[in-house]
Amino acid sequence: MVHAPSTRAAAWLLVALAAASGCIDVICLTKLNGYFASVVTGNLVHFGHAIATADTRSLAGAVVAVGGYAVGVAGATVPLRHTPPGWNRRTAVVTSVEAVLLLGFTVGWVACSARPGYGFGLVLLAMAAVSSGIQSVITVAAGVRGASTTYLTGSLTELVRRRVVDPHRFADVGGAGRLAGLVVGAVLGTLVLRTAPTWASVPAAVLVVAVIAFAIGLTQRARTTAGRSQPR
DSSP states (O other), rough: OOOOHHHHHHHHHHHHHHHHHHHHHHHHHHSTOOOOOOOOOHHHHHHHHHHHHHHHHHHHHHHHHHHHHHHHHHHHHHHTTTTSOOOOOOOHHHHHHHHHHHHHHHHHHTTTTOOHHHHHHHHHHHHHHHHHHEEEEEEEETOTTTSSSSHHHHHHHHHHHHHOOOTTTOOOOHOOOHHHHHHHHHHHHHHHHOOOOOGGTTHHHHHHHHHHHHHHHHHHHHHHHHHHHHHO
């Protein structure tokens, strides 16, 4: 029997992941040549602009950002492709890989005193993009229908559509929560970036580690509760 956090609990874990995404994207957008770690649509627009203007430096950034994200998606999909929806041990392991990448990003960010050059900036962007790709797969595998923590255009679309179709059914706390989480993460990342730039990526790494810890705790609680409810 698989014991995992409830769908509602998983939805709140995804809010924290959305906040982590907002935090790391602020750093990439403002300090790593204007690229996102997770918003592929924006990066593809940059890619098209770089092609039209023959800007090789910008073109390299687009390739790293989009390619890194794709690598993250592929790398996370392989171990989770036969896993049932919901948080489980394998999901925790894959999330741990994302945490390691973000911790590596943080170490690199601190090492360069928040002033990466062009080349090292591409390395950091790659790490952030791969971690975002991994997070997107984790989100899909979490068992929360239609959830996203890295690209939230669809979440806003669905939230507004539901409001228009059925005004009395405005109870998608998960969708609203993820949108709010992304904004809060971006605000937090910006504030730290302005006041203590060397530590700007720490909140994102801490949030992902916290998600892993809470998910493990919730899983153990579900296992304990199930054990107590079984007849003796």
